[in-house]
């Protein structure tokens with residue numbers, strides 16, 4: 001695959017030219033949120049400047065244009081993730097977290113009972129883990145966790161043990177935002193289906209960074225966020241198989257999601273609108289559509305290659321330092337574009353603050369995976385996460401800044 005033209009890509013991100021204390025920003029916090037290229041910003045500005053209007057097909061030109069743009073964004077996302085059912089299988093939410101809550105309240109609260117088990121993994125993000133934990137507490141269902149092994153991979157023998165005929169749902173992260181592990185989500189989905197359980201895949205760190213085909217995985221539900229894939233904040237996606245979404249009750253009510261309302265009762269509109277009450281994120285949908293176009297122009301395979309090269313390079317450079325503990329699998333096809341680590345005798349927050357002195361933006365903390373950090377035996381880690389505009393030179397700057405931390409704290 002031809003390598004990315006990173007310099008040309010960087011020209012579409014004015015923010016990457018910013019300087020603090022006369023040092024150009026080195027943005028390595030992409031697993032938290034990615035930057036937004038000019039074509040996405042321009043598309044959203046164009047919406048607000050030329051065809052801003054409320055949707056649901058008001059009888060005037062501007063509403064028609066806004067409605068078409070909003071509806072077509074669903075079609076474009078469906079095409080991007082291989083959802084052959086089109087817009088009816090793509091629900092726009094606020095973010096991955098809301099997508100997971102939609103599934104938990106619309107399906108989980110109504111379908112789970114004391115005899116049911118929800119199987120998660122130990123590397124789940126709080127958006128999944130806390131959500132299913134709380135729904136299980138309300139429904140009497142139980143939650144179990146597939147073990148993560150020493151290398152940061154899922155113990156699939158343990159998965160086979162846990163997923164049984166009592167399992168109602170397997171909920172797994174596609175790519176861990178802490179370990180970088182790329183999980184065998186097709187295999188997990190097959191295991192779920194062998195026991196008539198549903199599978200939900202949290203794709204927040206996968207859709208932006210590699211080709212994803214939800215039907216190849218055969219996931220029943222799949223979630224991700226616009227702001228992690230060069231798109232705007234304020235929009236996320238819940239993909240669901242049409243027949244499953246048809247059978248689900250909405251949990252948010254209001255205008256735009258109904259078919260008929262009387263004083264006594266209401267009936268619900270068609271998919272996906274049934275799950276999209278009120279005024280939706282219209283400009284954000286336009287931005288997400290533009291982000292999908294922009295990513296596909298580059299090519300998801302090339303994006304994955306670029307990120308895995310940077311992750312490998314960062315892993316090897318950090319490993320060579322000799323006093324850095326790195327979490328997650330060795331570089332390879334089952335490590336995505338991020339590296340979490342700790343520098344001996346230096347707390348992650350101190351290290352990250354030193355990094356900021358060098359205008360290097362990395363993330364310190366538990367990355368909303370506290371149980372995983374408990375298991376790793378550390379309160380926090382520092383995470384460098386890469387995207388299409390990052391370079392090996394930026395990794396070198398990250399490694400060079402470690403010396404300051406050693407001198408100050410070690």
Ligand SMILES: Cc1ncc(COP(=O)(O)O)c(CNc2co[nH]c2=O)c1O
Nearest residue numbers: 031032095096097125127177204225367
């Ligand atoms: C695997 C995973 N799932 C769900 C979410 C929630 O996405 P949101 O609803 O768009 O916020 C995140 C965000 N992860 C991070 C957000 O900031 N740092 C992170 O690692 C994530 O990495």
